Amino acid sequence: VSASDGDLVRGARRGDREAFGQLVQRYQRRLWGLVLMVTRDPGGAEEIAQDAFVRAYTRLERYDAQHPFYPWLATIAVRLAQNWLRDRGRVVRHEGAALDGEHDRGASAEALNALIEDERGRRLWRAVATLTSGERTAVLLYYRDEMAVADIARALGVTRGTIKTLLFRARQHLRERLPAKGSI
Amino acid sequence: MTQLDDQLAELPYPEPPPELSAMILARIARIEQPAPAAPARRAASGWPALAGALGAAVAIALLVTSGVATVNVKLPRLGGSSAAPAMMGAKMMLPLTVSLTVYVLALLAPLRRRAER
Numbered sequence: 001v002s003a004s005d006g007d008l009v010r011g012a013r014r015g016d017r018e019a020f021g022q023l024v025q026r027y028q029r030r031l032w033g034l035v036l037m038v039t040r041d042p043g044g045a046e047e048i049a050q051d052a053f054v055r056a057y058t059r060l061e062r063y064d065a066q067h068p069f070y071p072w073l074a075t076i077a078v079r080l081a082q083n084w085l086r087d088r089g090r091v092v093r094h095e096g097a098a099l100d101g102e103h104d105r106g107a108s109a110e111a112l113n114a115l116i117e118d119e120r121g122r123r124l125w126r127a128v129a130t131l132t133s134g135e136r137t138a139v140l141l142y143y144r145d146e147m148a149v150a151d152i153a154r155a156l157g158v159t160r161g162t163i164k165t166l167l168f169r170a171r172q173h174l175r176e177r178l179p180a181k182g183s184i
Numbered sequence: 185m186t187q188l189d190d191q192l193a194e195l196p197y198p199e200p201p202p203e204l205s206a207m208i209l210a211r212i213a214r215i216e217q218p219a220p221a222a223p224a225r226r227a228a229s230g231w232p233a234l235a236g237a238l239g240a241a242v243a244i245a246l247l248v249t250s251g252v253a254t255v256n257v258k259l260p261r262l263g264g265s266s267a268a269p270a271m272m273g274a275k276m277m278l279p280l281t282v283s284l285t286v287y288v289l290a291l292l293a294p295l296r297r298r299a300e301r
Binding site: 015017020021024025028029030033036042046049050053057058117118121124125128139140143144146174175 | 188189196198207208213
């Protein structure tokens with residue numbers, strides 16, 4: 001039986017690096033996918049994923065064990081990714097414009113293609129990659145990582161209404177781009 | 185759940201770089217390594233400064249209260265006598281010697297530590 005996140009966090013807080021290593025193993029793929037999609041830059045995603053785990057480790061005392069671990073970790077990663085995008089002048093304007101930056105479509109499509117093996121998955125990723133950074137982040141956190149709207153709003157530093165708008169727009173955009181399920 | 189929702193829930197997870205977890209754990213190890221060493225070094229470097237300051241302060245206080253400083257510095261210029269040390273009682277000599285010794289030891293402590301290394 002594998003240890004729960006809570007047990008591993010307690011171990012890591014006591015200085016058990018192996019316990020934290022298990023958390024890294026458990027969530028690295030999920031987190032990597034998230035930051036890769038937000039940044040669409042494998043190099044940047046690797047840097048951010050590393051920073052997010054290191055930051056989580058150094059701030060474990062702040063984590064409230066009453067809540068699941070991944071949303072907390074994802075929040076750290078998303079904020080780092082937003083800073084990364086902002087530093088490079090790629091998107092992210094808050095409220096009002098609601099993280100609705102320019103569509104810099106297909107910037108790293110080739111890099112993403114190399115990372116996803118099956119064609120169906122590739123099409124899906126390619127379609128999501130055409131969304132704005134805010135829409136991409138909201139879609140990944142909501143659909144793939146099954147985070148609540150309130151948690152996503154906290155992670156992105158916006159209101160719940162903004163997240164709902166981002167998801168609505170993303171769905172609209174994706175409906176135009178994605179063929180019906182049976183045909184993919 | 186619409187068809188689109190189903191599709192999005194199935195977004196695949198790409199494989200992370202193979203060295204990702206190793207890099208993370210190495211960075212964490214690097215962060216932790218200097219942490220225990222730093223307070224020890226700080227503690228070690230802290231005592232000579234404190235002892236030196238204390239020794240110097242006691243020595244100066246003794247010299248000032250005994251009046252030796254003014255006598256020794258000013259009198260010879262005026263062709264004064266060499267009787268100044270005699271003004272300092274034997275009682276003063278012991279604490280003065282101890283405090284000056286502490287001061288000198290503290291001054292030399294960094295050199296000694298370097299030599300030990």
